[in-house]
Amino acid sequence: MTVSFPETALRAADAATRNDIDESFGLPGAFYGSDFFALERERLFPSSWCAVTNASLLPEPGDAMPVDLAGWPILLTHGKDGEIRAFHNVCRHRGIRLVKDCTHAARLTCPWHAWTYSLEGDLLAMPEIGGEKINQAPGFDKAALGLKPISVGRWLDLVFVNIDGTAPPFAEWIAPLEALLANYDLSGLRHAERLQDTYQANWKIAMEAGIEDYHLPFGHPQLEAHLFRNTTACVHRPVYTGGYVDVRAAHTEDADARAWTARLPDLKTRDGKPLPLLYSLTLFPTATVLVTADHVMLGTLLPDGPERTRMDISLYYDGEAAHDPALAEARQGNLDMWLGVIPQDKPFMEAAQATVATRDLAGIATRLSPYWEGGVHGFQQMVVDAVGPGAAD
Known part of the structure; x- marks a missing residue:
């Protein structure tokens, strides 16, 4: 079923976001509402490589995690062979x-009629499908009735899915990001803490809030943001967008002078130097990545x-720094910093969501800062690229 959304609105947004940022307008309010969300569910999320969780949250063979991606029920499993797989979280019997x-x-059993599946998605049992104590029936081939698989990709600890299988091969899609960070040695990252929250705002508002530092001194005055605000946009459509800040001038032996680090062991480049650039990125559409010192x-x-977003983010440190008792106080300080920052963004997102239904009616078109919001501009272009003009009125 094709979702109806005005083609004229799609074409106008395409034209508006295609301009240079100093001449462009932001996405209209309708693009943060329910009708456009229905279009995204049909066109954007199924055909994209969408991050859905962190692999460290399924650490052992036998772990299974249900995930909802914009109304698409997905099941992730950690198989006996160590592989993380994805399936439609739908029993093949009655759905x-x-x-x-x-x-x-060890296996997954449907609570309704006890059809049972392996962690690899194979149908193992259809109890009494043919009658009392008769576990088979003509026309029912267990080999053809396993869980429907979904393509899976992995970058660092992030697990991605492509629901309809039409996205480019994952290695090809992720290659621009790997090239961007090729000199960063992230191989020793270890999972530490997990932060979760929920925003009563459209997912795009939440993403846009995380990839611009224009708001930092106003929304997070405790951060001394002048030391690490992103001043350079970093956009590679359709993979990533955001920004980076060059911190080479801030490197000093006096770690206490660096507000942009929690005084834990520095991450390094592959030639053993401190990281020269700090990145804040969205891997379009659903992943968030922050690489700090x-x-x-x-x-x-x-x-x-359309009006609710679930945040699930984890902190990672290099090697033993993730769990070393001697660094517990430093890790707690870093966690406390994020627990202070993240809730401060919530009222901004929710206040932006509150106007989406009326600002178009009032003829109010939003503008983006050419200096600070190049990453947001790139994100909005990716949204229009993914959905595209051409939907039926």
Whole structure:
């Protein structure tokens, strides 16, 4: 079923975002509402490589995690062979959601009629399908009735899915990001803490809030933002967008003087030097990546309807720094910093969501700062690219 959204609005947004940032307008309010979200569910999320979780949250064979991606029920499993797989979280019998909560099991059994599947998605049992104590029936081939698989990709600890299988091969899609960070040695990252929150705002508002530093001195005055604000846009459509800041001038032996680090062991380049650039990126559409001097944040902002977004982000440190008791105080300080910063953004996002239904009616078109918001401009271009003009009125 094709979702109806005005083609004229899509074409106008395409033209507006295609201009240089100093001449362009932001996405209209309607693009943050329910009708456009329905179009995204049909065109954007199924055909993109969408990050849905962190692999460290399924650490053991037998772990299973249900995930909702814009209304698409997905099941992730950690198989006996160590592979993380994805399936539609739908029993092949009557279509019930197979797994409701995270679990650890040798096999997965439907609560309704006890059809049972392996962690690799194979159908193992159809109890009494042919009658009392008769576990087979003509025309029912277990080999053809396994869970429907979904393509999976992995970068660092992020797990990506492509629901309809039409995206480019994952290695090809992720290559521009790997090239960007090719000189950064991130091989020793270890999972430490997890942060979760929910915003009553469209997923795009949440993403846009995370890739611009224009608001930092006003929204997060405690951060001494003049030391690390992103001043250079970093955009590679359709893979990533955001910004970076050059911190080479701030490197000093006096770690206490560096507000942009929590005084944990520095991450390094492949030739053993401190990281020259700090990156804040969106891997379009659902992943968020922050690479700082001494830690990395990896996670997701998943849409839960047109006006609600679920944030799930984890902190990573280099090697033993993630769990060394001697660094517990420093890690807690870093965690406390983020626990202070993240809630400060919530009222801004929700206040932006509150106007989306009226600002178009009032003829109010938003503008972006040419200096600070190049990453936001790139993100909005990616949204229009992914959905595209041409939807039926």
